[in-house]
Amino acid sequence: MNPSAVRTTSALLDEINNRRDDLIKHFSTIIQLASQNKPDRIAAVNLQLQMQVETSFLISKAERLQELVRTMQECWLYGPLDTMGNSEIKQQTDAEADKVLKLLQQLSEKQQ
Incomplete structure (x- = not known):
């Protein structure tokens, strides 16, 4: 193989x-x-x-x-x-990661 x-x-x-x-x-x-x-x-x-x-x-x-x-x-x-593919779980994980990223950016902006 x-x-x-x-x-x-x-x-x-x-x-x-x-x-x-x-x-x-x-x-x-x-x-x-x-x-x-x-x-x-x-x-x-x-x-x-x-x-x-x-x-x-x-x-x-x-x-x-x-x-x-x-x-x-x-x-x-x-x-x-690719064990995950474009599955619903991957899409949900990506969406949650985007939310966390936005929250971290907002927190960073408030601290500056």
Whole structure:
């Protein structure tokens, strides 16, 4: 995910869901492999190799999820992820800030 790219809420949710599904898929595969009982040595070695591969996939998918969290934090702090938008709350906050500014200006004028 490119932090400079503008992301919408639906795109972020899709990305979160995809990465979550990847984690669940690899974790489920590891659980399935762990529940198998292989009596001969070759099958056990093969099973061990499969579990190592799935474990490395699981780790890489968890790292990708951490990257997404980091990217979202960067977007919230520095960039294009606008969590408030032009919502009613933002408009109300701006109006109240203007009132406070006017009151402070009046107070400043009276003190001079």
